[in-house]
Amino acid sequence: MVKNFKMLPPDKIKEELAIWEAEWNLRKSLNPNARVIDAKLKQLKCVLNKTKIPTSNYMINAISANSLYNELKYLSKVKKIGYKIELMTNPVSDYIKIFKKHESTFDDKKYWKELAYVYILQNYRKIPYSTFYKLFSSKRKYRDVLMTKEEKKILTALPDYITIYRGGSVDEEVSKKYGISWTLNRKIAKNFQKVKAIRDKKVMKVFEMKIHKSQVIAYFNQREEDEIIYIHKHK
Numbered sequence: 001m002v003k004n005f006k007m008l009p010p011d012k013i014k015e016e017l018a019i020w021e022a023e024w025n026l027r028k029s030l031n032p033n034a035r036v037i038d039a040k041l042k043q044l045k046c047v048l049n050k051t052k053i054p055t056s057n058y059m060i061n062a063i064s065a066n067s068l069y070n071e072l073k074y075l076s077k078v079k080k081i082g083y084k085i086e087l088m089t090n091p092v093s094d095y096i097k098i099f100k101k102h103e104s105t106f107d108d109k110k111y112w113k114e115l116a117y118v119y120i121l122q123n124y125r126k127i128p129y130s131t132f133y134k135l136f137s138s139k140r141k142y143r144d145v146l147m148t149k150e151e152k153k154i155l156t157a158l159p160d161y162i163t164i165y166r167g168g169s170v171d172e173e174v175s176k177k178y179g180i181s182w183t184l185n186r187k188i189a190k191n192f193q194k195v196k197a198i199r200d201k202k203v204m205k206v207f208e209m210k211i212h213k214s215q216v217i218a219y220f221n222q223r224e225e226d227e228i229i230y231i232h233k234h235k
Contacts, residue, residue, distance in 0.1 A: 008069070009062070013044075017044070017045075033078070037075050044069060047065045047068060075089065092121045095118035095122050096122055099114060099115060099135075108140040108142045111140050112140065112146045113145050115136070120222050151221055154219055158184075158213055161212055162228075164183065164208075164228045165182060165188075165207065165208050165209075166182045167190060167195075167205075168204060178207065182227070188225050209230075
């Protein structure tokens with residue numbers, strides 16, 4: 001993305017940044033990427049502040065500052081920020097939102113590959129049930145590319161009927177609108193039950209369900225959670 005990377009001392013970056021920021025403030029109202037660029041600028045300043053006092057992390061922070069500075073200059077010049085750059089310049093908690101913004105531009109295989117990518121990286125930010133239901137219920141072809149080759153092998157090797165577990169709110173049991181994330185491992189579901197109870201301050205329980213393997217949307221294990229994506233058909 002950034003060409004001709006040149007390593008600068010943090011003090012030199014601060015000196016150049018002061019000039020760059022003064023110019024940027026005059027023209028940012030005309031730039032459609034202003035929000036992203038301002039966020040990157042704030043991040044760069046934070047890293048530069050860490051270089052004021054020499055520590056064992058000084059070199060790491062210096063390299064990070066150079067990388068952010070080059071990204072900042074690049075982003076201020078491009079007319080439109082595409083999907084990949086938007087992912088790179090936003091927190092993972094926004095990945096699903098960014099995916100939804102760009103999904104109409106994807107072909108079928110890219111849709112499923114990118115959905116798997118942003119779903120696995122998202123940091124459990126509370127996302128509406130309807131969002132995941134719609135995304136994973138898509139009728140697009142090649143849904144199997146959600147999984148890696150190893151994950152496909154594991155799913156294929158499972159018996160026809162499997163027992164899955166989920167740590168979730170008792171509200172799900174009442175509405176029958178269970179979340180899509182389940183697991184083959186009851187201990188993992190139990191752990192999620194405890195984490196969610198503390199996080200959401202609600203009564204949680206472990207749900208158990210026996211389903212046919214054909215009902216599984218995908219099996220993910222990149223987070224080592226034996227995760228089963230399953231959409232319960234509620235009435």
